[in-house]
Amino acid sequence: MNERPLILITNDDGVWAKGINELTDALKGLGEVVVFAPDGPRSGMSSAITSAIPIKYALLKKEDGLTVYSCTGTPVDCVKLAINEVLHREPDLLVSGINHGTNVAICVNYSGTMGAAIEGCIFNVPSIGVSLTDHSADADFSESCRLAYELSEIVLKNSLPPGTYLNLNVPNIPNVKGMKVCHQADGRWVNEYMCSTNASGEPVYWLTGSFENADPGNQKNDTWALDEGYASLVPCKIDVTDYNYMDQLQSLIGK
Amino acid sequence: MNERPLILITNDDGVWAKGINELTDALKGLGEVVVFAPDGPRSGMSSAITSAIPIKYALLKKEDGLTVYSCTGTPVDCVKLAINEVLHREPDLLVSGINHGTNVAICVNYSGTMGAAIEGCIFNVPSIGVSLTDHSADADFSESCRLAYELSEIVLKNSLPPGTYLNLNVPNIPNVKGMKVCHQADGRWVNEYMCSTNASGEPVYWLTGSFENADPGNQKNDTWALDEGYASLVPCKIDVTDYNYMDQLQSLIGK
Secondary structure, eight states: OOSOOOEEEEEESTTSHHHHHHHHHHGGGGGGEEEESSSOOOOTTOHHHHHSBBOOOEEEEEEEEEEEEEEEOHHHHHHHHHIIISSSSSSSSSEEEESOOOOOOGGGGOOOHHHHHHHHHHOOOOEEEEESEEEEEEEOOOOHHHHHHHHHHHHHHOOOTTTTEEEEESSSSSSSOEEOOOOOOEEEEEEEEEEEEEETTTTTEEEEEEESSSSSTTTBHHHHHHHHTTTEEEEEEEBOOHHHHHHHHHHHHOO | OOOOOOOEEEEETTTSSSSHHHHHHHHGGGEEEEEEEESSSOTTOOOOOOOOOOOEEEEEETTEEEEEEEEOOOOHHHHHIIIIOOOOOOOEEEEEEEEOOOGGGGGGGOOOOOOOHHHHHHHTEEEEEEEEEEOTOOOOHHHHHHHHHHHOOOHHOOOTTTEEEEEEOOOOSSSOOOOEOOOOEEEEEEEEEEEEOTTTEEEEEOOEEEESSSSSOOTTBHHHHHHHHOOOEEESSSSSSSSGGGEEEEEHOOO
């Protein structure tokens, strides 16, 4: 085929965020880019879908090689609606991000950025989530754009195994050493709530907390790579079956 | 210890749903039960978390061996808030459900029922999600309660490997043949939107669609088990790393 690759870009910080706009500028050279992203912040939406109410979308911009839409749904809704109803062909690549904030370890589970990448993978579109370890609205995305471009080029050329997507996290430093392939660090969030009082005097709970790494010295996990000045790159699977435990479980339940 | 096991029950259909109430009645004999569930429907919320606004909870009922709370958050928020702030000790078991509707194959990714089970697993609480293949509000939960009880008893006795949770789906038939350990079926949803018009004349999109099974004949997958009259039981992992692809990916990116 002679067509340029079709690249679908989305995120969970919303279509106006700096991260998605810098990513879009960075990837325009690689193909025809369609941005289809939430109309506002959808952080922490994981793979949530909207089914009780309808969603809609709007065209924001159309220029040579770039079309931008906003959508009232979640990141996963954006991917579903774009592929089902809006795009004129299957994308060759989906990139979600660049997220304002880290998505390593178990955060892949809560992240709307990664929810969108998972959804792309379910559609058999090679998919990458990209996050920067800086939450601020005016974060410096230059290194993460450089690595997102490099990785996108590799994935466009080599594709990915069916059912596998990528989680790229970039440290907020001037000269990132490169990408290091890692596994997801083991650990969990602790002390997750700050209690305060609402205007009626009732206790209310704000999500906060800190990440407790269960395996801090492991040189193959994503938190270690970031600490060492590398971008962490974790290949992830949509099939979550624990194949190793199937036989033992069958013997426990009998039959 | 001489204490009775502490069982945390939650769901995504909300604290008033028939499924969670029948499950609660069924499990009361196994230990001290705390229900901590959303105050209304939260279907399709996956592992979404609430961080931009605070959440709160309310005590609905307290009687011998049973306490019931409602919470304004998502299923994952419920698990987090209960364990961080409300329960007086770590639960020995978490059961999420019984969901009104199937959660097999890739639905584990979108389901709030399974989001809560994943969250329990992240807290190292042995966790089970239970779903019935019937969406109706007045579904018959007798067989799914029987199997949820049987499985809960087994898990309380044997625990689960760290990082592994269970996804039980029960067919809506009178005499389920028993539980069959399965892997997640491969496949995806297709034709996912119905377009209609809102009051302003704009097109809006309602999520719908049908599941396209990529591996229908496979006697080890969960959709097959349900079709054959078994309850499907899939052990799942919170670590989604694709370990088999790490070396190949490292060679693609060089270094």
